[in-house]
Structure formats: C-alpha cells, structure tokens
Amino acid sequence: MENLLATISTALPNLNKSEKKVAAVILDDPEASTQSSIATLASRSKVSEPSVNRFCKRFGASGFPDFKLKLAKSLVSGVRYVSSAVELEDTSDEFTPKIFNNSIHALSLVRDSINASLVARVVDQLVQARRIYFFGLGTSAAVATDAEYKFFRFNTPVSSHHDPLMQRMLASAGGVGDLFFCISHTGRTKTLIETAQLARENGATVVSLTAPNSPLSQACQWALELDVPEDTDEYLPMTSRIVHLVVLDVLATGVTLRKGEEFLPHLARIKNSLKPTRFSQD
Amino acid sequence: MENLLATISTALPNLNKSEKKVAAVILDDPEASTQSSIATLASRSKVSEPSVNRFCKRFGASGFPDFKLKLAKSLVSGVRYVSSAVELEDTSDEFTPKIFNNSIHALSLVRDSINASLVARVVDQLVQARRIYFFGLGTSAAVATDAEYKFFRFNTPVSSHHDPLMQRMLASAGGVGDLFFCISHTGRTKTLIETAQLARENGATVVSLTAPNSPLSQACQWALELDVPEDTDEYLPMTSRIVHLVVLDVLATGVTLRKGEEFLPHLARIKNSLKPTRFSQD
DNA sequence: CGTTAAATGTAGTTTTGTTACACAAATACT
DNA sequence: AGTATTTGTGTAACAAAACTACATTTAACG
Structure with a gap:
C-alpha cells in the first residue's frame, strides 16, 4: 500500500x-x-x-x-480521498475529483515505471522512419488520430487508420522504412495483432503501445509496455487512453528535441498558420 | 507561483x-x-x-x-523537478517525467478549480437531450471523437463532427432537444463560435468546453471554462486536450450515475461484446 | 569616516517530542 | 476461578528542537 x-x-x-x-x-x-x-x-x-x-x-x-x-x-499525492472508486450515490463534487485522481494516479505510476531508454530507442525509430502509420481501434482510434495530428509536424508522411481492412492492406504493402505504430490498451485485439505480424514479415518496423506481456507486444520489435491500473468498475471511464496520449506526447517531444533548434521556427510557422481562423486575443 | x-x-x-x-x-x-x-x-x-x-x-x-x-x-505534487520546462539538451530520462508532470499538474489544477455544481447541471442537460453532437476542430476533433465513443453507450443518439461546414448545417437544422457540445482549447475559432450561435438561435442547447471568458464560452448557455496552464514553448505538447478528455470522463460518469443501477448491465453487455475480437486472457 | 539601517549571530526561554517506568486491563494458563 | 503473563495506557521526567529578544556585526550612504 x-x-x-x-x-x-x-x-x-x-x-x-x-x-x-x-x-x-x-x-x-x-x-x-x-x-x-x-x-x-x-x-x-x-x-x-x-x-x-x-x-x-x-x-x-x-x-x-x-x-x-x-x-x-x-x-x-493524487489520491486525496481514502477511496477513489466512484460510488453510485456520489454527488458531482464527490465523483469529479475522483475521476481526476484516477487519471493523475495512473499517470504518476507510469511516469515512475516507464523505461526511458526504451523511449529513446523508439524515438530513434520514429526519426529514422520514411513513413509512419498509427493504428488503433475503438477508443484507441481517437488516440491514433491525435498522434497523427501531432506527428505531421515533422515532415515525415504520417497517417492514422481505424479500419482493420485498411490497416491490413497497408501492412501488406509496407516494407523497410515504414513504421507501423499499433495502439491497444488490451494488446489482445486479434486483427491488430495479425496486422502487426504481417507488417513485420514484410520488413517494416513495428512499434506497439500496449499492455505488458500481451500478444501484441510480443508481435512487435519495439513494445512500450505500460502498467496502467485496470478499470475496476463497468461504469468507470478508461484511464489508459489518457496515459497513451501522454506517452505519445513524450515521443513527439523526443523527436522534436532530436531535430534540434533549427527545427523550432518550422513549428512556430505551423502554429501561426492558425491565427487567421481565430478571433484575436484582446 | x-x-x-x-x-x-x-x-x-x-x-x-x-x-x-x-x-x-x-x-x-x-x-x-x-x-x-x-x-x-x-x-x-x-x-x-x-x-x-x-x-x-x-x-x-x-x-x-x-x-x-x-x-x-x-x-x-507532480512537479518533482524545480523546472518542468523541457530543455533542448534534455535526455529521454529527463524530458519523459517532465511531460508527465505537466499533464499531472494541469489535471490537479483543474480538479481543484472546476465548478462541481456546473458539472451537475451540464450532466442534467446531457441526460435530457434527445440528441447529442460533439464538435471540435484540429486537436479537439480527436477529443470529440473520443466523446462520441464514450457517450454512445447511453442510448441517446450521438455523433461527432470535424467538418466546419457539416457542423454549420447540423446547427442550422437543430432545435429544441438537440445538444451541441463544442470543444475548443482557445475558444476563439471563428467557425465554431458562429456555429454555436446559430444552434442557439434555433433553440438548441449549446454547451462548451473551453477557455474562460472566451468568445465561445460567451456564445453558449453552458460553458465549462477551464484554466489550463498555457503551453509555454512551441515544442511542448498541449496539455489541454488531456484535461478535456478527463472532463468528458467526468461528464460521462455523471450521466452513468444518473441512469442508476439498472443501467449497469447494459454497460457490461457492451463491454462483453468485444470479447470475440480478442485473444483470451491466459 | 561616521551614522544608520539592515543583516546575522548569541544566549536564554518556551515549546514540543521522547523515553523510562509504573499502573491497569486483558488474556492465557494452571 | 485465581494467578501469571502479556499487552495496553498513562504519568512524569528528560531531551531536543524551535523560537524570541537582544547584541553584534556588516554594509550602505551621506
């Protein structure tokens, strides 16, 4: 305890x-x-x-x-309340901090357990890749989309895909230089595992962000295995996708740092491109 | 400080x-x-x-x-290191905890500042709605998608949309009973604000998840205004979408609790439906 | 160079925490 | 059931830590 x-x-x-x-x-x-x-x-x-x-x-x-x-x-430390499990009788000021605490707690656990040198090696792979595909299904589909929105900044062609058939076809067409990044909380989704194996057989780099010792992590060369506390109740939202998003933030940061100082103006340009779409700050 | x-x-x-x-x-x-x-x-x-x-x-x-x-x-408290700003010279074991800490820090700030009774009232609106639309652009598009994946469980028709023209058309077609949930970190995206106004003129319920005192929050009847620490550097990932996701978790939890105990088997059924897609746990 | 104000230290006082020991209660054993 | 032993609790003396008032030093400015 x-x-x-x-x-x-x-x-x-x-x-x-x-x-x-x-x-x-x-x-x-x-x-x-x-x-x-x-x-x-x-x-x-x-x-x-x-x-x-x-x-x-x-x-x-x-x-x-x-x-x-x-x-x-x-x-x-995160868990301010003795129990952080949401109860059916909870009022909004009771369950609200609990949900936050669950996510905070999950993040601090992963922060303290994540393998930083593995992070560095995955960053290497991302930097070297000629093309990056983010694959996810269900909740992880949104994570994959988010990753695409983040990684497009690096000039390497990126895309995210939520359709298992599309994923399979892309994996079969892929080869050396392609990086397939598979995201799955459970690591047990059959089609995704098969797709990962297919991509690997074709010589592509396959990275996964998933649960420890899962079939998916075993099917990949590089597995970021995260011990996220399981959702205890049916009606509790998943904390794992929050953790996944932050890990992808970490990877994106790693790539940015690798690109070095001369790359920062490029990022600033992208950021500024949005100005005309917004009402000015007053 | x-x-x-x-x-x-x-x-x-x-x-x-x-x-x-x-x-x-x-x-x-x-x-x-x-x-x-x-x-x-x-x-x-x-x-x-x-x-x-x-x-x-x-x-x-x-x-x-x-x-x-x-x-x-x-x-x-989250920020274990004196400075949590990522430096260009940081190695993977330096920047990794920093990114985590930034998210943890943002979450605890919002946890301690969020208006729980407003959460309860927004939950009311979500429960009462005949139909729910989640709107977001850019990074918030992924948040909207995630929200759709979460809220479809409640039997109320839900959809998420990333296309500003589609958003506009839906808003113009909407009316009493429709709930438009607009997600934006800045709250200054012109098209989204116009869409919100349009929906409101038609008598629909309009909720926003955005920055305090922003044009978007003023355009909505219900505004969940979050004070998320701004991203100081160009190359730091956004923490706001993490916070948004957790707030949507909170709202989804609120709706679930409102539905009561008899609703839990329904959630369990949805969860079990995924079993055949996975390799069994051994 | 002298005056004054700010900064730092000394010594004594007060508060706070700890330890040793004695008493009381509960349990076990004859 | 009565005695022994263990376990729990409180009292009082002790030790340590923190604070305050005051003295001394140092620096700043005319």
Missing part, C-alpha cells in the same frame, strides 16, 4: 482502543492533523501523548514529526 | 547572503531537508538557526516545521 491514509483506514479494525481514537481523529481531518502538535492531537483524541507517538511508530514513522511529514505527502 | 521549490529557485537572486546559503542547501537536496532539524540545516548551511527560521518565514511559512511540511508537499 502506498497511501498512508488508505493504510490507516484499512488497518483500522486491527487497532487497539486508543489507537482507534487517534486514527479516527486523523482520518476525520488529516489536513488539520498535519498542522497540530502531538499534544493537541492527543487531547483531541482523548489519549496520552505517548499513545499518539506509538501510533505513529506503528505506521512506519520514526516519530511524530516524521509521521506528520508522511501524512502531508499522502494528502498531496 | 504554487510550488515552493520553484518559488525558492526563482527568488534566489533577491536573497541576501545567508538566505542564499540556506536556499542552496535546500535546493541541493530538498528530500534531506525535510528530514533534518533546524540545527542540522543551519550547520550544513553554515548559518545560525534564527537565519534558517527567518528564511522559512520569508517564504510564507509560520516557522520551520511548517516550512518542512510545505516543502514535503511540494516534493510530491
């Missing part, structure tokens, strides 16, 4: 009387607890100061100040 | 001698600073304890312990 508040609330039943009192006061208003001294917290919980101190040590802190520090950190 | 570490590093030149020494020690290893006492920090900075104390107060803390708390929080 990584969140102190969550740890406390799950351990709650196993605590003894005075520890329960302390836990209740802390869970009731963690923010206030980080501000108060051991004396005030003790009196508010109606226990002695050493009891509070023992409570802190039980939860892995070296003492009270250390505990407060850990508590303060856990308040910030 | 909201990040303590960033605040310190920008204020660095304006500090006097001993404060500079303290700042240097803290910036060098903030994590260690949160662990140490005022005495150790003073000796490590080669200044007196009161100097450290004064340093803390200068940065808005009530004293040293409060300062440590704030410092600890700022270490967690």
Whole structure:
C-alpha cells in the first residue's frame, strides 16, 4: 500500500482502543492533523501523548514529526480521498475529483515505471522512419488520430487508420522504412495483432503501445509496455487512453528535441498558420 | 507561483547572503531537508538557526516545521523537478517525467478549480437531450471523437463532427432537444463560435468546453471554462486536450450515475461484446 | 569616516517530542 | 476461578528542537 491514509483506514479494525481514537481523529481531518502538535492531537483524541507517538511508530514513522511529514505527502499525492472508486450515490463534487485522481494516479505510476531508454530507442525509430502509420481501434482510434495530428509536424508522411481492412492492406504493402505504430490498451485485439505480424514479415518496423506481456507486444520489435491500473468498475471511464496520449506526447517531444533548434521556427510557422481562423486575443 | 521549490529557485537572486546559503542547501537536496532539524540545516548551511527560521518565514511559512511540511508537499505534487520546462539538451530520462508532470499538474489544477455544481447541471442537460453532437476542430476533433465513443453507450443518439461546414448545417437544422457540445482549447475559432450561435438561435442547447471568458464560452448557455496552464514553448505538447478528455470522463460518469443501477448491465453487455475480437486472457 | 539601517549571530526561554517506568486491563494458563 | 503473563495506557521526567529578544556585526550612504 502506498497511501498512508488508505493504510490507516484499512488497518483500522486491527487497532487497539486508543489507537482507534487517534486514527479516527486523523482520518476525520488529516489536513488539520498535519498542522497540530502531538499534544493537541492527543487531547483531541482523548489519549496520552505517548499513545499518539506509538501510533505513529506503528505506521512506519520514526516519530511524530516524521509521521506528520508522511501524512502531508499522502494528502498531496493524487489520491486525496481514502477511496477513489466512484460510488453510485456520489454527488458531482464527490465523483469529479475522483475521476481526476484516477487519471493523475495512473499517470504518476507510469511516469515512475516507464523505461526511458526504451523511449529513446523508439524515438530513434520514429526519426529514422520514411513513413509512419498509427493504428488503433475503438477508443484507441481517437488516440491514433491525435498522434497523427501531432506527428505531421515533422515532415515525415504520417497517417492514422481505424479500419482493420485498411490497416491490413497497408501492412501488406509496407516494407523497410515504414513504421507501423499499433495502439491497444488490451494488446489482445486479434486483427491488430495479425496486422502487426504481417507488417513485420514484410520488413517494416513495428512499434506497439500496449499492455505488458500481451500478444501484441510480443508481435512487435519495439513494445512500450505500460502498467496502467485496470478499470475496476463497468461504469468507470478508461484511464489508459489518457496515459497513451501522454506517452505519445513524450515521443513527439523526443523527436522534436532530436531535430534540434533549427527545427523550432518550422513549428512556430505551423502554429501561426492558425491565427487567421481565430478571433484575436484582446 | 504554487510550488515552493520553484518559488525558492526563482527568488534566489533577491536573497541576501545567508538566505542564499540556506536556499542552496535546500535546493541541493530538498528530500534531506525535510528530514533534518533546524540545527542540522543551519550547520550544513553554515548559518545560525534564527537565519534558517527567518528564511522559512520569508517564504510564507509560520516557522520551520511548517516550512518542512510545505516543502514535503511540494516534493510530491507532480512537479518533482524545480523546472518542468523541457530543455533542448534534455535526455529521454529527463524530458519523459517532465511531460508527465505537466499533464499531472494541469489535471490537479483543474480538479481543484472546476465548478462541481456546473458539472451537475451540464450532466442534467446531457441526460435530457434527445440528441447529442460533439464538435471540435484540429486537436479537439480527436477529443470529440473520443466523446462520441464514450457517450454512445447511453442510448441517446450521438455523433461527432470535424467538418466546419457539416457542423454549420447540423446547427442550422437543430432545435429544441438537440445538444451541441463544442470543444475548443482557445475558444476563439471563428467557425465554431458562429456555429454555436446559430444552434442557439434555433433553440438548441449549446454547451462548451473551453477557455474562460472566451468568445465561445460567451456564445453558449453552458460553458465549462477551464484554466489550463498555457503551453509555454512551441515544442511542448498541449496539455489541454488531456484535461478535456478527463472532463468528458467526468461528464460521462455523471450521466452513468444518473441512469442508476439498472443501467449497469447494459454497460457490461457492451463491454462483453468485444470479447470475440480478442485473444483470451491466459 | 561616521551614522544608520539592515543583516546575522548569541544566549536564554518556551515549546514540543521522547523515553523510562509504573499502573491497569486483558488474556492465557494452571 | 485465581494467578501469571502479556499487552495496553498513562504519568512524569528528560531531551531536543524551535523560537524570541537582544547584541553584534556588516554594509550602505551621506
């Protein structure tokens, strides 16, 4: 368990009387607890100061100040609420931050687990490619489109495709110099896997953005495998596509940096091209 | 400025001698600073304890312990690094977390500033609508597509459109019961604003997801105005569309919750329909 | 060069947290 | 059921940390 508040609330039943009192006061208003001294917290919980101190040590802190520090950190880190699962009875001000927290949490997990050197090697492939195809189906189709909108800036011909037959035909026509970038949350979509294999047999470079150890990642030379926390409930939106989009941002940034300073005016020109379509800023 | 570490590093030149020494020690290893006492920090900075104390107060803390708390929080909160701006010389393990942090940061800002009751009212509109259109151009086109993929589950007819002429025609044909959902980061795209006005004149419900006080938000009855930190550099990817997607997740969740428990089997059925397209989990 | 204001340090005080120990409650064992 | 043992809790003394008032130094300016 990584969140102190969550740890406390799950351990709650196993605590003894005075520890329960302390836990209740802390869970009731963690923010206030980080501000108060051991004396005030003790009196508010109606226990002695050493009891509070023992409570802190039980939860892995070296003492009270250390505990407060850990508590303060856990308040910030994405999951502000003890549980971030949306409940059927939630009102809008309850479920709204939860949805945000789920995405934030997923992003920080991937940020801390992503293989940066693999990112660099995939950037290499993208830079070297003569042509780039982004393939995705379902929700990942929108991700593929977004990737196309981002990568067209680099002068390498790019396109995104959502039609499995089209994908298959393009894969069969592809060869050395072509890069096929396959996006799939599950990594188990049959047609996409077959398409990836087909492209690879023809000598094309095949990259995937997908789940670890999935059939799709095994079918590709370069697999960006992401451990995105699974959606626990039917009615919770997918966080994986958010993570995918950010990874594509990372790759696009990598390519931009590789192109170097002389490339920046080109990007500025593209940005400025939109000015006439907009009302001016006043 | 909201990040303590960033605040310190920008204020660095304006500090006097001993404060500079303290700042240097803290910036060098903030994590260690949160662990140490005022005495150790003073000796490590080669200044007196009161100097450290004064340093803390200068940065808005009530004293040293409060300062440590704030410092600890700022270490967690997304922006782990003093500067999160991508530099041209960054290697993959430097720019990768920065991109993630930018998105995380944007999400937490919007999480803390979004108007939950407005969310609830927009959900009302979405539930009541006879038909929903998602409009977006450029990057927001992909967001609109994603929204369509999400909202089709609710049995209300939905579509997304990226063609300004098509958008205009649909708006002119729309009326009471139709909901037009306009997505734009800038809120200044002329055609989209005109389309929104047109739809409104015809009695349709018009909702926007856009920048605060923009022409687009003024043209709509319901405006979800988001303060997303602007992209500072040309070569940095947009964080706004990530935020937009999450807001649409929030709205979709709101609609789902409104539909109630009896609606969940319907969602499960849709999810299961994809099974035959995938290789089984082993 | 002297005056003044700002910056920094010293020493003492207060607050805060910790430890050792004693008492009480609960549990286990005869 | 009664005693022993363990576990839990509080009291009080102690130690450490942070803060304040004041003294000293340093720099700035006339």
